[in-house]
Amino acid sequence: MTPFAKKVYRVVLSIPLGQTRTYKWVAQKAGRKGAYRAVGTILKNNPFPVIIPCHRVIKSSNILGGYVFGKESKSEILDLERRIKECLTSKK
DNA sequence: CAAACTATTCAGC
DNA sequence: GCTGAATAGTTTG
Numbered sequence: 692m693t694p695f696a697k698k699v700y701r702v703v704l705s706i707p708l709g710q711t712r713t714y715k716w717v718a719q720k721a722g723r724k725g726a727y728r729a730v731g732t733i734l735k736n737n738p739f740p741v742i743i744p745c746h747r748v749i750k751s752s753n754i755l756g757g758y759v760f761g762k763e764s765k766s767e768i769l770d771l772e773r774r775i776k777e778c779l780t781s782k783k
Numbered sequence: 784c785a786a787a788c789t790a791t792t793c794a795g796c
Numbered sequence: 797g798c799t800g801a802a803t804a805g806t807t808t809g
Contacts, residue, residue, distance in 0.1 A: 695805065714791060718804085729805035731790040736806065750791060757790030788807080795800085 696733045698722055703734070706747045709773035714756065717748055731756065747772075 698721040705720075706712050714727035723729060734745045735757070746765045750756040755765045 693806070718791095723804065725792090725802095726804045727791050728789060728803070732788075732804090732806050735790050745790080748790080755790095759790090762790085784809105786807105786809085789805095791803095793800105793802085796798090 692738065693733070695721060695723060695726070695729065696737070699730050699733050700737070700743055703743055703745065703748055706744060707776070708779070709769065709776040711747050711749050711752070711769060713749055713751055735759075 699717055702717050702720040703712075714730045715724075718724060718726040718730045721730065730748070734740075734743060734748060737743050737745070740759055746758055746760075746768045748756065749765070755762045758765050760768075
């Protein structure tokens with residue numbers, strides 16, 4: 692586990708539901724502005740992919756990157772999280 | 784420590 | 797829009 696990885700995880704975990712963030716964004720938040728590739732490398736080598744919502748991390752603001760379950764699944768997951776967010780925001 | 788790899792991004796055509 | 801090059805960190809030897 693590297694210090695930079697920790698930062699990356701923290702940032703990724705800080706991403707709200709239904710929201711997507713880019714590798715560049717995460718890298719910048721982690722302290723390494725231009726380390727977008729390092730972020731991807733870490734996420735793919737991350738020890739606990741389950742606790743890391745890597746599906747919220749994408750290439751660009753509209754283009755999904757790679758994912759263990761498949762990039763196509765990301766879109767579905769994001770849509771699902773979107774509903775969860777509505778459920779949480781909904782006073783009910 | 785150095786080399787190779789990568790789930791990326793930018794520039795050029 | 798696609799191809800090629802560059803950057804930055806992780807992992808392996």
